[in-house]
Amino acid sequence: MDKYLLFTPGPVNVAENVRSAIGKKDICHREVEFEKLLLSIEGKVLSLFEIRQKSRYRAVVVSGSGTAANEAMLSSVVGDKNILVLSNGEFGERLHATSKIHNSNTFLLEFPWGESMDMEAIDTFLQQQPIDVIAMAHHETSSGILNSLADVGALSKANGAVLVVDCVSSAGAETIDMEKNNIAFCSSSSSKAIGSYAGLSFVIGKRTEFEKLKSNPAKSAYLNLHKFYDSINRHSQTPNTPAVPLFYALEQALENILDEGVSYRHAKIRRKAELLRQGMSKLGLEFLLESQVMCSMLTTVFVPPHITVASLRQKLREHGIIIYEGKGRFSGKAFQVGNIGELTDIDIQFFLTILQDILSQKTSTAPSNVTPIFGRTLCPVVHNDNEVLVTEDSR
Numbered sequence: 578m579d580k581y582l583l584f585t586p587g588p589v590n591v592a593e594n595v596r597s598a599i600g601k602k603d604i605c606h607r608e609v610e611f612e613k614l615l616l617s618i619e620g621k622v623l624s625l626f627e628i629r630q631k632s633r634y635r636a637v638v639v640s641g642s643g644t645a646a647n648e649a650m651l652s653s654v655v656g657d658k659n660i661l662v663l664s665n666g667e668f669g670e671r672l673h674a675t676s677k678i679h680n681s682n683t684f685l686l687e688f689p690w691g692e693s694m695d696m697e698a699i700d701t702f703l704q705q706q707p708i709d710v711i712a713m714a715h716h717e718t719s720s721g722i723l724n725s726l727a728d729v730g731a732l733s734k735a736n737g738a739v740l741v742v743d744c745v746s747s748a749g750a751e752t753i754d755m756e757k758n759n760i761a762f763c764s765s766s767s768s769k770a771i772g773s774y775a776g777l778s779f780v781i782g783k784r785t786e787f788e789k790l791k792s793n794p795a796k797s798a799y800l801n802l803h804k805f806y807d808s809i810n811r812h813s814q815t816p817n818t819p820a821v822p823l824f825y826a827l828e829q830a831l832e833n834i835l836d837e838g839v840s841y842r843h844a845k846i847r848r849k850a851e852l853l854r855q856g857m858s859k860l861g862l863e864f865l866l867e868s869q870v871m872c873s874m875l876t877t878v879f880v881p882p883h884i885t886v887a888s889l890r891q892k893l894r895e896h897g898i899i900i901y902e903g904k905g906r907f908s909g910k911a912f913q914v915g916n917i918g919e920l921t922d923i924d925i926q927f928f929l930t931i932l933q934d935i936l937s938q939k940t941s942t943a944p945s946n947v948t949p950i951f952g953r954t955l956c957p958v959v960h961n962d963n964e965v966l967v968t969e970d971s972r
């Protein structure tokens with residue numbers, strides 16, 4: 578296959594100018610060219626997040642995928658204080674697992690996968706347990722649900738907690754208002770809706786919050802957020818050797834977004850999602866989520882009874898189309914179709930046509946015991962490390 582169409586929530590088909598930017602120039606990262614490149618990326622990241630008071634924020638770039646930026650935040654921000662992780666899916670669970678490695682006072686409020694977080698439950702928990710830091714994923718990519726930054730932001734503000742948000746899969750596709758929503762730190766990565774190659778991630782934070790990290794003991798040598806801040810602040814540099822070719826590609830991808838306008842890019846991604854969703858609905862496919870809670874970059878679709886996810890993916894792959902397998906609780910039950918990167922309307926039409934062909938061949942030997950996930954009620958369960966404080970498993 579000489580070209581794959583990546584209908585995945587990252588990696589993405591990159592723009593031609595991103596592809597060529599990666600081989601732009603051989604430079605030494607301790608020279609002024611790199612410093613300019615880093616500051617250019619920082620400025621563009623702050624513009625992408627539509628930060629109004631830019632002088633109050635800084636963005637640092639980490640050579641590592643999105644998980645690296647998340648681990649940098651979780652290992653650097655908490656110190657010996659209490660952190661509450663809010664989770665309604667795989668990526669919330671990963672934040673919790675990462676936090677537990679670095680922070681002994683990690684609490685978890687867990688909500689059912691594919692369902693909105695219950696603000697009353699969070700509020701009640703915050704009344705009972707002093708919490709200093711709250712962490713959550715904005716777009717929970719495992720289901721496609723967009724969690725409310727406004728609601729959690731208001732709760733964090735009311736309780737004086739520092740809010741840390743994983744925006745890995747929402748940045749570039751959805752509005753993230755750090756200023757309005759009281760967000761201290763946000764992470765994202767190069768390879769999702771921003772449209773570049775995998776391998777870089779970044780953390781945007783308030784200067785005042787970055788400054789506070791200085792007094793926390795270092796829990797990681799490489800992913801020490803204060804070190805990244807200090808390095809860009811003092812020298813316009815990264816603490817260690819940066820993946821320079823990826824920086825060139827990221828700079829170009831950010832420029833592509835800013836050239837067409839951030840809201841224009843958001844609208845473009847949303848329109849593609851609508852095209853895909855309308856087309857898939859017409860084929861009789863059903864989605865995990867109601868459209869009003871879905872992120873605009875991804876759709877989670879129940880696999881119809883007469884085919885398996887594995888066989889559907891294989892048949893699409895034969896036509897150069899790549900989709901994602903449902904993760905965790907949706908494994909085997911659903912597949913995911915992304916609509917970011919350089920996918921044209923023609924590509925989307927092609928995908929829908931091939932999908933229709935595959936679904937109309939009723940030759941598969943798939944088992945018919947695929948049970949729907951609707952109606953599942955879990956928890957919330959609250960964990961303080963090994964201790965389960967509240968368990969209302971109402972299944």
Ligand SMILES: *Cc1c(COP(=O)(O)O)cnc(C)c1O
Binds near residue numbers: 714744745746766
């Ligand atoms: C993709 C993703 C990550 C990071 O995953 P990597 O494999 O490190 O790129 C983190 N959080 C969310 C919500 C994601 O979608």
